[in-house]
Amino acid sequence: MNAYLYLATLLTVSAWSFSRGGAPERAAMAAIVVAVFATAAVASHRIFGGREVGVFAVDTILTFVVVTLALLAERFWLLWLAAILIVSLLLQLAIWYAPLYYRDVYLILHAMSAYPTLILILLGTLRHRHRMKTKGHDPSWSRDNRA
Structure with missing residues (x-):
């Protein structure tokens, strides 16, 4: 995985999601951005030269955040x-x-999830924009649908 390509894609998708997405899109994007910087902070100088416990911990926290959002x-x-x-x-x-x-x-394996996560957030933001255009509203949270 080319780090510069990923960072450029991350910057582009995060700018789009933060400006055009709903609350879930912005929250998921923020979690991923934090996880990217946290991974860079905790990774060893020889990344993946051994078992990366810090990287695994960051990925575990990110997974729990995303599952909660889901x-x-x-x-x-x-x-x-x-x-x-x-x-x-x-x-x-x-x-x-x-x-x-x-x-x-x-x-x-670690890089394998990097691009699909950005693609999913981009698609989620596009779907949010489409629902806003066609319906005029798009409830963000499950409790928003309760009567």
Whole structure:
């Protein structure tokens, strides 16, 4: 994964989501931005040279935040995002306990969820904009639909 390409994509998608998205889109984007910077802060100088407990902790917290958002929000795409992050966590654990440590596989598995998460937030923001145009409203949270 090219770090500069990812950061440019992150900047673009986050600017779009923060300016055009609803509350769930902004919350998920904020969580991902915080997680990106936290991952950079806790990663070892030789990233994925060994078991990255700090990176795993950041990913675990991000997953819990997104699962909570998925449970509270009126957005289907958050369920997909939560699923991607859960699978990514499980794959990290699986590679930790592989008979041989595969640095490249670990790196690929961790990066594998990076772009799909941004694509999902972008699609979620586009769907939010579409619902706002066609219906004039788009409830953000599950309790907003109660009568």
